[in-house]
Amino acid sequence: VTATCSCVLTLDVVGTDTQAVCENTPITDITYTVGGDATNATVTGLPAGVTGTYAAGTFTISGTPTTTAGSPFNYTVTTVGCTPNLSLNGTITVNAVPASPTINTIAPTCAADGDSTITNYNAALTYNFTPVGPTAGAGGAISGMTLGTAYTVTAGNGSCTSVASASFTNLAMLVTPAVPTITTVAPTCTADGNSTIANYNAGFTYTFTPVGPTIEVGGAISGMTLGTSYTVIASNGACVSITSASFTNVAMLLTPITPxxxxxxxxxxxxxxxxxxxxxxxxxxxxxxxxxxxxxxxxxxxxxxxxxxxxxxxxxxxxxxxxxxxxxxxxxxxxxxNPAIVIPNFNLTKGCDGVDYLVSVESPNGNYTYNWFDSSGTQIGIGSQIVVTESDTYELQTSSGPCVASEFITIGNTFCFIPKGLSPNGDGLNDTWELSNLNIRQVKVFNRYGTEIYSKENYTNEWDGTSDKGKELPSATYYYVIWFSNGKSTTGWVYLNR
Missing domain, CATH: 2.60.40.10 (Immunoglobulins)
Structure with missing residues (x-):
């Protein structure tokens, strides 16, 4: 628009004389060209914070509105020095800026995550979150936040946007310890029953009801009164678990008395x-x-x-x-x-031992007592052997404690010396050299020249004056060597008389 006379007042940029800005936001500079007779210009009706200045033919309106009171502001620019002076009008609308959202963040609990609310919430405003995702609902409750993520929010009224809120974060619900799991071992014959917290955590505090028990390393529970029922809770310092199932330690099983x-x-x-x-x-x-x-x-x-x-x-x-x-x-x-004392069967041996005729127990037992009797019942000796001189039937009683066993033996001949001669003439007397009682292992007979003429093992009474070659030997003195079964030996002479 141009008014002409002797003055010039022209808006430099069309449209800048009508503006809408947010409070405390600078306006776009509005400039006018002032010329002709005009030496200056004045302005009225500007909002606080906005002023006009003249310099070298240009009048500039600039600044930052600081209030909305009186908006819209209809201003007038008038030249100075002209008759008449020229005037141009414009409008600056100052819109209110919403207050920065105030956030109230509630810390998480053992039962719920943390949450946040816009305490100065206005349903007429639009709320934008950074990063995007959450929304503001009735009463200012904020939903859709990712736990642990930091957010800011601005409020908009369609024209202006508030300063961003302080950063805020919703934290996850506090961890509640798991219910203590109790393993109870039944009593045995050697030990009382015992209980252990199977899911024990050394970082937790455990509280028993009734009081008394304590936790050992690994979760073993000590201090329980046998037969008393207990429960326990676990605490991590912030949250407490649900109460455990009831548990009881039972006393050691009854062990019988040693008989x-x-x-x-x-x-x-x-x-x-x-x-x-x-x-x-x-x-x-x-x-x-x-x-x-x-x-x-x-x-x-x-x-x-x-x-x-x-x-x-x-x-x-x-x-x-x-x-x-x-x-x-x-x-x-x-x-x-103890083993039963049973006297086993035993054997008796008989025979000559030198000039003595012995009756002996074969393999005697030192734990037994031996008593010898003749056929009349008269005791004639003790020990495991006896010398007999007469033909008779003898009894040996062997005893051990109250146990007694008897054995009988009949002796028909007690002859126990080496005859000095034999006369093999068929009269039935001394026809052979009789040594049957002597338990002989071997006999050898020699003539006076030392020539062996007869030999016999296990000799009894076989030699009748005949040589080993079957020849009748002449009357003479012969010499012998005898080896007995007991390992002894003897030598001597015997006369053969025909």
Whole structure:
């Protein structure tokens, strides 16, 4: 628009004389050309913070509006120095800037994530979040936030946008410890029951109800009163777990008392089996005595409630008390049933020992007692051998304790020397050299020249004056060497008389 007379007042940029800006936001400079007779220009109606200045033919309106009061502002620019002066009008509309959103962030709890709210929320405003995602709902509640992400928000009224809010973040719900899981071990015959927190965490604090127990390394629970029911909670300093299931430690199972007893009957020669009797304790309900001992095929177990075990073979036994309900057993005692004293069959040997005729026990036993009797019942000796001088039937009684066994032997000939001669003439007297009682292993006979003429092993009475070649030997003195079965030997002479 141009007014002409003697003055010039012209808007330099069309449209700049009508502006809408936000409070505290600079306007776009509005410039006018002032000329002709005009020496200056003035302006009225500007908002606070906006002023006009003249310099070298240009009048400039600039600044930052600081209030919305009175908006829109209709201003007038008028020349100075002209008659008449020229005026041009314009409008500056100052829009209010929304207040920066005020955020109230609630810390997370053990039951919920943290959350944030715009406390100065205005439903007429539009809220924009950085980064994008969340929205503001009724009452200013903010939804759609990613936990742990920092956000800012601005408020817009369609014309102006607020300063961004302070940064805010919603944190995840606090971690609540898991419910303590209890492993309870049943009592045994040697130990009370015990309990352990299976999911134990050394960083947690555990609180028991009723009070008393404590946690050991690894989650073992100590200090429990046997038979008392407990629960426990876990705390990480911020949150507390749900209460555990109830648990109880039960006392050690009842172990029976160690029995006492003895072998009341030991086997002997008349009773080959033994008896064991228990003297204590008196059995409780569901208890029994148990005897374990030898059997031809291994070990045999015998159970009894009266404590008497009969018909037992020899051997080592153990005795204990068994509780049939708990399965617990007492300490065991050891008892031995001795072997039965049975005198085994034995053999008697007889024969000469030098000039003595001996009757002996073959393989004598030093634990036995030996007594010898003749046929009239008269005791004639003791020990494992006896010298007899007469033909008779003899009895040997062998004893050990109350056990006695007898053996009889008949001796018909007690002749025990080496004859000095033989006369093989067929008269039935000394026809052979009789050595049958001497237990001879070998005989050798030599003539006076030292020539061997006869030899016989296991000799009894075979030599009748004939040589080994079957030739009758002449009457003469002959010489012999005899080896006895006991390892001894002897030499001498014998006269052959034809």
């Amino acid at each position: 006492t007893g003895s072998v009341t009957i030991q086997p002997n020669c008349t009773n080959l089996l033994g008896t064991i009797e228990v003297t204590a304790p008196v059995l409780n309900t569901n208890e029994e005595f148990v005897l374990v001992g030898p059997d031809p095929i291994g070990l045999i177990q015998t159970n009894s409630t009266d404590g008497v075990f009969s018909n037992l073979d020899a051997g080592d036994y153990t005795l204990h008390v068994n509780n049939l309900s708990s399965g617990c057993i007492s300490n065991a005692i050891s008892l031995t049933v």
